[in-house]
Amino acid sequence: MKKASLAIILFLVCLTGFAQLSRDQYQKLETALGDRSFFSGHLTGFVLYDLDSQQVLFEQNSQIRFIPASTTKLFTLFASVVILGDSTQTLRYTTQGDTIRIWGSGDPTWDYKDFENSPIEKLIQPYQTVVFSDANMDSPAFGYGWQWDDYYYDYSAERTSLPIFGNLLEVKKVSGRPQVKPSRFQSSVKTTSRTIRELERDFHSNTFYYNPNNFRGAETHIPLLTSPELFVQLASEKTGKNWNYSPDTLPAVHQELRGMPIFPILEEMMLESDNFLAEQLLLMVSDRLFQRLDTERAIEYILKSYLNDLPDTPKWVDGSGLSRHNLFTPRSMVALFEKLYRMIPDSELYQLLPTGGVSGTIKTNYQAAEPYIFAKTGTMSNNHSLVGLIKTKSGKVYSFAFMNTNYPYKASEVRREMEKVMVMIREML
Incomplete structure (x- = not known):
């Protein structure tokens, strides 16, 4: 009995370890996003999430609300x-x-x-x-x-x-x-x-x-x-x-x-x-629900009926993300994306997501011989976000949210530095 119990404990420890970053990996991410990095000049929120173990591997400022811009379309989706x-x-x-x-x-x-x-x-x-x-x-x-x-x-x-x-x-x-x-x-x-x-x-x-x-x-x-x-x-x-x-x-x-x-x-x-x-x-959603075209009412219904378990209640006001009043946290973005990941068949989900170097709004970014970023972008003055999936060299797929605000430079500079972080994650996991 003791040997069996020990075997179970060791198995669980190994399983838990499989879902965690090593100390070296964790420190690399801390350095890439930390006080001496490019991202120290503005507010950055980041979450890396293991979809298999359903565990957060790394997070920084994941509880802070950011203007999501067009990543709001994930909520509309x-x-x-x-x-x-x-x-x-x-x-x-x-x-x-x-x-x-x-x-x-x-x-x-x-x-x-x-x-x-x-x-x-x-x-x-x-x-x-x-x-x-x-x-x-x-x-x-x-x-x-x-x-x-x-x-x-x-x-x-x-x-x-x-x-x-x-x-x-x-x-x-x-x-x-x-x-x-x-x-x-x-x-x-x-x-x-x-x-x-x-x-x-x-x-x-x-x-x-x-x-x-x-x-x-x-x-x-x-x-x-x-x-x-x-x-x-x-x-x-x-x-x-x-x-x-x-x-x-x-x-x-x-x-x-x-x-x-x-x-x-x-x-x-x-x-x-x-x-x-x-x-x-979003108007069609409202019509199907209420036979009225009311974006505000549709959003309220979706939040209360389907998204009441998100880590942080979103401030969600439109379908596109044009509004400066939308506010989402990175951890809520990942929680929403996990719902989409479980709901939509893989073949359809990958077809819907812009693919780095291949399609959509990241056709000219995140380029690689084998595509590794499948994600929705969101860009607005002084705000840039990326939410979706990253496929690493080991073949595993992780969900992530990478949100930036209040930076004083061009969005292209932010994208360039974000890409360095994502390449590092692809290589080390």
């Missing part, structure tokens, strides 16, 4: 997988005679990027008149804490219940001048003597300005100032149907239209860090 399942929530509708009444559910795919054809046009084909209502939309066009002067950048498109063209104006440089789509806005393109290099939108209207002497045409998309009246005009032109706006309440008895498979949207959101898709996904 979680909510989408849990609530939406395998398809988008496109709209709700009723029919009477030759009229169909529709309420958007947040689906962002109608004539946006290379997504498959929206089912909307097929649905309305038998009807002469389409009546659109946005009375189910509770969230404003911009998220809480978004920076106001981002309004003319494509990463800050407005949120709506039923977007078309991604709520963006497409811009091409033709014979030195901007040519725009939808073409109805071509007459709203004006010249200016201001020293601007791109086509820029007026803050209060869909009037656009460019300087003929400086126009570069590098910005290919500009957010539109949306309104339900503009939407029905665009939808009428797009479909050849008569669209009208009437803010009617969604009746209790109605039908639902499910759209395209959701995985391509999740993949685009994660690899390209598409803010618009992230925000609209």
Whole structure:
């Protein structure tokens, strides 16, 4: 009995040791992230987590809250997988005679990027008149804490219940001048003597300005100032149907239209860090839950129902991470990522995550003969984070969160130093 007990104890000790860093390994990480390192000049939080043993191997400032920027999309990914399942929530509708009444559910795919054809046009084909209502939309066009002067950048498109063209104006440089789509806005393109290099939108209207002497045409998309009246005009032109706006309440008895498979949207959101898709996904989550489009309410529900066991309660306010009010701790980021790791099949999870040197937002970073970083980035002025998986030389996969804030230099410098740390971990584990 004593020999058997001793054998069990030795086995458990060996198992525990397997999940721990050696003293030398621990000291290397302490030095790389410590008081004399590059990271001593600003606040850095780091967690390295063994997914097999479910133990933290190393942590530094893991309890401190950081602005997560686009790593917030991991939370949106979680909510989408849990609530939406395998398809988008496109709209709700009723029919009477030759009229169909529709309420958007947040689906962002109608004539946006290379997504498959929206089912909307097929649905309305038998009807002469389409009546659109946005009375189910509770969230404003911009998220809480978004920076106001981002309004003319494509990463800050407005949120709506039923977007078309991604709520963006497409811009091409033709014979030195901007040519725009939808073409109805071509007459709203004006010249200016201001020293601007791109086509820029007026803050209060869909009037656009460019300087003929400086126009570069590098910005290919500009957010539109949306309104339900503009939407029905665009939808009428797009479909050849008569669209009208009437803010009617969604009746209790109605039908639902499910759209395209959701995985391509999740993949685009994660690899390209598409803010618009992230925000609209969270609206679809809200619609599926409450038949209302309310980002704040959806977030509250997800936090209380599915994420109430995180080490630290997140301050989570939008889907994309554009808000400066989001605050997450590194250890909560790792805890969330572990949930995703257990929920999503490996083949799909790796397809969703940007891969160092291969795809997405880290295509030009973390390069190696064999990819070893699979992670979501988040970058905002003076903030840069990376959360995901690292595959080491031994073949093991660990989860990590690496968060930085309040640094006074370029994000590229932070990425370069982070890469040194991640290479060291890859080599020693």
